[in-house]
Amino acid sequence: MATPKKVQTPKKTDTSTSRKKKPGTAEKKNPSVKKATSSRGNTNRPPKAQNDAPGWQLLPGAVRPEALKPVEPLSLLTDFDIELFQAGHHHRLYEKLGSHILSYQGISGVYFAVWAPDAAFVSVIGNFNHWDRFSHTLHPRWDQSGIWEGFIPGLGQGELYKYYIRGNNGEHLEKGDPYANHWEVRPHTASIVWDLEYTWSDTTWMRQRHKINRLDQPISVYEVHLGSWQRPDKHNEEVYYSYQQITERLVPYVKDLGFTHVELMPVMEHPFDGSWGYQQTGYFAPTSRFGTPQQFMAMIDAFHREKIGVILDWVPSHFPFDAHGLYRFDGSHVYEYQDMRKGFQPDWNSYIFNYGRNEVRCFLSSNALFWLDKFHVDGLRVDAVSSMIFLDYSRPHGAWEPNRYGGRENLEALEFLRELNKTIYQEYPDVQTIAEESTSYYGVSKPVFMGGLGFGMKWMMGWMHDTLGYFKRDPYYRQWHQNQITFSILYAFSENFMLPLSHDEVVHGKSPLIYKMPGDEWQRFANLRLLYTYMFTHPGTKLLFMGGEFAQTGEWNYKSELQWELLQYGLHKGVQTLIRDLNALYKKQPALYEKQFSHEGFAWNDLSNHQDCVLIYYRQGNNPQDTLLVLLNMTPTPHEHYTVGVFASESWREIFNSDAPQYGGSGVCNTQVLKAHKIPYHGKENLLHLRLPPLAAVVLRQE
Numbered sequence: 001m002a003t004p005k006k007v008q009t010p011k012k013t014d015t016s017t018s019r020k021k022k023p024g025t026a027e028k029k030n031p032s033v034k035k036a037t038s039s040r041g042n043t044n045r046p047p048k049a050q051n052d053a054p055g056w057q058l059l060p061g062a063v064r065p066e067a068l069k070p071v072e073p074l075s076l077l078t079d080f081d082i083e084l085f086q087a088g089h090h091h092r093l094y095e096k097l098g099s100h101i102l103s104y105q106g107i108s109g110v111y112f113a114v115w116a117p118d119a120a121f122v123s124v125i126g127n128f129n130h131w132d133r134f135s136h137t138l139h140p141r142w143d144q145s146g147i148w149e150g151f152i153p154g155l156g157q158g159e160l161y162k163y164y165i166r167g168n169n170g171e172h173l174e175k176g177d178p179y180a181n182h183w184e185v186r187p188h189t190a191s192i193v194w195d196l197e198y199t200w201s202d203t204t205w206m207r208q209r210h211k212i213n214r215l216d217q218p219i220s221v222y223e224v225h226l227g228s229w230q231r232p233d234k235h236n237e238e239v240y241y242s243y244q245q246i247t248e249r250l251v252p253y254v255k256d257l258g259f260t261h262v263e264l265m266p267v268m269e270h271p272f273d274g275s276w277g278y279q280q281t282g283y284f285a286p287t288s289r290f291g292t293p294q295q296f297m298a299m300i301d302a303f304h305r306e307k308i309g310v311i312l313d314w315v316p317s318h319f320p321f322d323a324h325g326l327y328r329f330d331g332s333h334v335y336e337y338q339d340m341r342k343g344f345q346p347d348w349n350s351y352i353f354n355y356g357r358n359e360v361r362c363f364l365s366s367n368a369l370f371w372l373d374k375f376h377v378d379g380l381r382v383d384a385v386s387s388m389i390f391l392d393y394s395r396p397h398g399a400w401e402p403n404r405y406g407g408r409e410n411l412e413a414l415e416f417l418r419e420l421n422k423t424i425y426q427e428y429p430d431v432q433t434i435a436e437e438s439t440s441y442y443g444v445s446k447p448v449f450m451g452g453l454g455f456g457m458k459w460m461m462g463w464m465h466d467t468l469g470y471f472k473r474d475p476y477y478r479q480w481h482q483n484q485i486t487f488s489i490l491y492a493f494s495e496n497f498m499l500p501l502s503h504d505e506v507v508h509g510k511s512p513l514i515y516k517m518p519g520d521e522w523q524r525f526a527n528l529r530l531l532y533t534y535m536f537t538h539p540g541t542k543l544l545f546m547g548g549e550f551a552q553t554g555e556w557n558y559k560s561e562l563q564w565e566l567l568q569y570g571l572h573k574g575v576q577t578l579i580r581d582l583n584a585l586y587k588k589q590p591a592l593y594e595k596q597f598s599h600e601g602f603a604w605n606d607l608s609n610h611q612d613c614v615l616i617y618y619r620q621g622n623n624p625q626d627t628l629l630v631l632l633n634m635t636p637t638p639h640e641h642y643t644v645g646v647f648a649s650e651s652w653r654e655i656f657n658s659d660a661p662q663y664g665g666s667g668v669c670n671t672q673v674l675k676a677h678k679i680p681y682h683g684k685e686n687l688l689h690l691r692l693p694p695l696a697a698v699v700l701r702q703e
Contacts, residue, residue, distance in 0.1 A: 068107060068153045070136050070152065071124075071136050071150035071152055072104060072150060072151040072152075072153065073139045073150060073151075074104055074149070074150060075113075075141070075149055076095075076096050076100065076111060076113065076149075077096050077113065077147065077149070079143075081096055082145045082147075085359060085362055086145060086359070087358055088358030088359070088419075089362070091362070091365045091366050091427070092366060092369065092373075093363065094284055094366050094370045094374075097113045097114065097178075098112075098177055098179025098180060099111070099177060099180065101155075101157060101193065101195050102151075104151045104153070107153045107154070108156065109151055109152050109153040109154055109155050109156075110152055110155040110156065110159065110193050111152075112138060112150060112152065112161075112163075112177075113149035114138070114148055114149075114178070114179075115146050115147050115148075115334075115359060116147075116148055116163070116334070117145075117146025117330065117334065117359075118167055118169075118331060118332035118334065119146075119148065119165045119167055119168070119331070120168045121164075121165070121166040122137070122138045122140075122148040122164070122165050122166075123135070123137045123163070124138065124150075124152060124161050124162075125163070125164045126159060126160045126162065126190070127159065127160045128152075128155055128161075136150075136152055146359070155193060157193060157194060157195055158194070159192065160184065160191070161177070161193065162174045162175060162189075162190055162191060162324070163175045166331075167331020167332060168331065169331045169332070171328075173329075173330070173331060174324065175324055175325075176189055176324040176325065178283065178284070178329070178335075179284050180282055180284060180285055181196055181284055182194035182288060182292065182293055183269045183281075183282045183285050186270075186271050186273075186289070187271070189271070189324040191282075192288075194292070196293055196294075198293075198297045198298075200301055201301055202300075202376060205305070205307065206376065209309070209378060209430045210429070210430035212260070212307070212309065213309060213378060213430050213431060215432075215456065215457075215596075215597060216596070217260075217593060218586045218587045218592070218593040219498070219542070219593075220258070220260045220261070220536075220541070220543075220544075220583050221259065221261045221262065221498070221541070221543040221544070222259040222261070222263070222546065223262075223263045223265065223502055223543055223544065223545040223546060224250065224262055225264075225276060225277075225546065225556075225558060226246055226264060226265070227240055227558060228557065228559070228561055228562070229246070229249075229250060229561065230246070230564070231561040234561040235560070237559035240289050240290055241290065242290050242291045242295065243290045243296050244291065244295055244298065246290065247298065247299040247302045250299075251299075251302045251306055254303075254306075254308055255306045255308060256580070257583060258579075258583030260308065260583075261309040261310070261311055261378065261379070262309070262310055263312070263381055264310065264312055265277055265278075265313050265503065266278055266280065266383075267287055268280045268283055268286065268287065268315070269281055269282025269286070269287045269288065270282070270287065270320075271322050271325075272320070273558060274558065275320070276503075277313070277315075278315050278383060279315075279350055280319060280320075281320065281322055281324060281326070283363075284367060296375070297374075297375055297376075300376055300377065301376075304376065309378035310376075310377055310379075311378060311379035311381055311432070311434070312379075312380055312381070313380075313381050313383055314367075314371070314382055314383065315383045316353060316364045316368075316382065316388070316420075317352065317353070317385070317387050318345045318348060318350040318351060318353070318384070319335070319336075319350060320349075321349075321350065327351055335354065335360055335363070336351040336353065336354055337351075337353075337356075341391075341399060341400050341401050342391065342401065345387060345394070346394055346395065352387075352388075354412075355412040355413040355415070364416070364420070365420050368380060368423075368424060369423070369424065372424065372427070377431070378431055378432070379431050379432040379433065379456075380432075380433050381435075381436060382434065382435050382436065382455070383436050384436060385417070385435045385436055386436075386438050386439050386441075388410065388413040388417070389410055389413050389417070389437075389441060390408055391408050391409070392408045417453045417454070417455075418448045418453055420433075420454075421454030422454055425454070433457075434456060434459065435453070435455040435457070435459065436459045436461075437458055437459065438461040443495075444458040444495055445458045445496040445497075457495075457496045457497065457498045457541060458496065458497055459497075459500045459543075460488070460492075460498060460499050460540060461500070463488040463492075463540075466484050466485065466487060467534070467535075468505065468516055469484060470484040471516065471518075471527055471530075472517075472518065473518065474518050474519075475518070475519070475613065475634060475636055478634050478635070479612075479613050482610050482615070485615065486607055486615070488538070489602065489604070492602070493539070493598060497539070497541075497597070498540055498541040498542070498543055499535050499540045499541065499542050499543065500543040501513065501543065501544050501548055502543060502545050503556055505545070506545060506547070506548070506552075506555055506556045507555055507556050508555075512547070512548075512551075512553055512555055513552075514551040514552070515553065519636070521571070522571075522664075523695060525575065525664055526636070526658075526694065526695035526696065527695055528551055529574075529578050529658040529663055529664070529665065529697075530634070530695050530696055530697050532544075532575075532578060532579065533632075533656070533658045533696075533697035533699075534632055536582040536583075537619060537630045537697070537699060539595075539597070539601055539602050539619075540597070541596065542586070544579070547562045547563070549575065549576055549579040550566060550572045550573070550579075551566070551572050552566065553566065570664055574662065574663040574665075575663070575664070577662055577663055578663040581656070581663075585656050589621075589626065589655075589701070590622065590623065590626045591621040591626045591628045592619055592621075593621075594622050595621060601621070602618065602619060602620070603618040604616075604617050604618075605617055605629065605644065605645070605646070605684075606644065606682060612633070612635065614631065614633055614634070614642070616629065616632075617629075617630050625702060626701075627648070628655075628699055628701050629646065629652060629699070629700040629701075630698070630699050630700075631692060631697065631698045631700070632697050633692050633696055633698075634695070635695065636694040637694060638666075638668050638692065638693055638694045639691070639692040640691055641689050641691075642689070642690055642691070642692040643688070643689055644681075644682075644687065644688050645681035645683065645684030645686065645688075646684050646685075647684050647686070648676065648686065648702055649685070650703055651675045651676060651702070651703040652673070652674040652676065652688060652700040652703060653674065653701055653702075654669065654671075654674070654698060654699070655699050655700065657670070657693065657696065657697075657698050658693075658697045658698075659693030659694065659696035665696060666693060668691050668694065668696070669691065669693070670690050670700075673703060674689070674690050674700065677689075
């Protein structure tokens with residue numbers, strides 16, 4: 001799972017206690033995020049005359065501002081919108097619900113619309129009305145959709161607001177806008193009126209994306225947590241770089257290392273840093289910790305200009321119980337299941353979306369398309385899919401209710417995921433959806449018409465656990481556990497697998513990757529270089545969490561930054577160089593990606609040498625001349641004249657060796673062309689003699 005267990009988010013965060021202060025004289029402007037946040041401390045300023053407020057913009061033929069009501073009965077929703085919404089098929093709700101700056105009868109202002117089906121009363125509160133709950137009441141629609149809406153003249157960009165909701169049960173609530181595009185910086189919790197206007201400069205990338213994002217192309221992903229990749233002060237968790245400052249540092253770094261994509265751990269607004277972004281309150285807004293939505297757009301734009309794709313972690317599985325969030329939004333269970341056997345997630349102390357409610361499905365599918373549409377995102381990695389599709393996930397016997405067929409599958413969640421992926425690939429056929437799914441459920445990455453869930457790829461969690469378990473063993477004992485490293489090939493082509501070495505493996509006492517490796521310092525680094533080379537030559541796409549590229553020696557700490565000082569040491573610098581060269585190898589050799597999801601792209605040469613712990617396999621592409629031969633020596637014993645049988649009679653050349661000196665290795669390399677001898681060996685027609693370095697991988701290509 002991608003979230004820390006038992007995350008305790010505060011029951012109730014700031015709800016503008018400052019509104020109790022005496023009236024002040026703060027000037028009302030079109031504020032930036034910083035100004036909007038600071039204005040929170042002076043919410044009771046006296047009202048300005050309507051005709052001289054800077055928000056009024058009179059157009060030719062406009063009515064006088066004083067002729068308008070505080071809330072005009074305006075709607076952006078058509079009857080067809082409501083029909084789609086209630087049927088669960090409206091995938092662009094962000095264009096209708098939330099806050100939208102527009103003009104009405106020649107007067108500029110903001111249209112508000114919120115879904116609160118069990119509310120008796122809904123109003124908009126904010127700095128503009130001194131958080132008065134009764135001055136700006138929204139109008140309920142007549143069609144029983146549960147939507148409340150209205151136009152408030154004079155408001156504009158940067159206005160703080162919340163919804164005051166009185167439920168039919170008499171409960172009084174102040175909620176943020178589920179569809180807000182911008183929020184105050186935590187611990188403040190108000191939504192901010194914000195327009196997403198931005199001029200993109202990634203036309204070339206968007207035009208060519210269908211070629212780059214294909215499953216028969218190299219996809220190497222660098223997983224990043226924006227808040228802890230680098231900080232201005234690694235000892236101060238309250239200080240961050242801005243989106244612009246991160247962009248200036250991160251984009252050239254990712255490009256230099258040769259990754260094709262970057263995956264950002266959740267950037268959606270969240271109140272608690274310790275959730276790493278996986279417990280969200282603002283699904284339609286990039287976090288304001290680092291700046292504005294446009295600044296985040298500029299970051300994605302910068303990646304695209306350097307031909308690097310951007311994947312976002314997306315969390316449709318659960319949400320926290322913060323007072324301003326989705327939980328009991330109108331005093332009833334609006335977004336979550338009412339039955340807590342389905343509606344509560346015990347692992348993360350959070351609540352589960354009601355996938356059987358059409359309006360909730362529209363909220364989630366609209367959110368997925370929102371990031372693809374408004375932010376030009378190239379893929380979504382969907383978090384915690386297993387917790388969505390199994391009713392008994394992390395629940396003891398008797399704590400869950402079977403489905404109507406008596407099974408453990410959440411049929412509503414399965415239907416939602418299929419519909420979601422169908423919609424995404426219909427609207428954006430050049431993006432990828434990736435499932436973090438840890439079970440053997442059939443067809444996660446199979447098309448929906450074949451009975452699958454329709455994802456483009458699935459994390460290969462089994463490979464990750466088996467591989468790390470094998471590499472933790474002392475090399476002497478590996479000879480009795482070769483099946484642990486070879487087992488993955490038995491099911492490698494049952495799904496479109498991505499090989500993840502993710503953030504989950506370097507937290508909560510699991511130790512960083514370098515300290516999972518046995519032996520002395522040299523052997524630890526040699527083992528890690530061997531692991532990475534095995535990963536890049538194994539079928540499937542790749543993902544590596546930040547810090548792993550230079551063998552960070554500490555566990556990931558979201559409150560600090562990566563241990564960049566380690567790059568002054570040769571062995572750490574060598575691992576970074578290795579990752580750069582492995583990315584180059586992956587992108588240059590078609591045999592490593594053209595058939596990475598097909599059994600035609602892989603063949604064992606020899607897996608019988610258990611005593612020496614040597615594994616040999618072929619990687620194959622569309623052209624037989626691109627075939628590679630990969631040899632892994634899992635022990636610290638070098639072999640000066642290792643013999644291997646080959647079918648091809650051509651000569652072979654070493655194109656990669658993880659024991660090379662530039663990586664910190666011992667330099668046992670094959671510098672000459674290796675000629676095959678026409679002597680039968682191990683069932684092959686020819687044989688090769690080569691040097692096989694200790695705890696290392698060698699990649700050969702036909703001459």
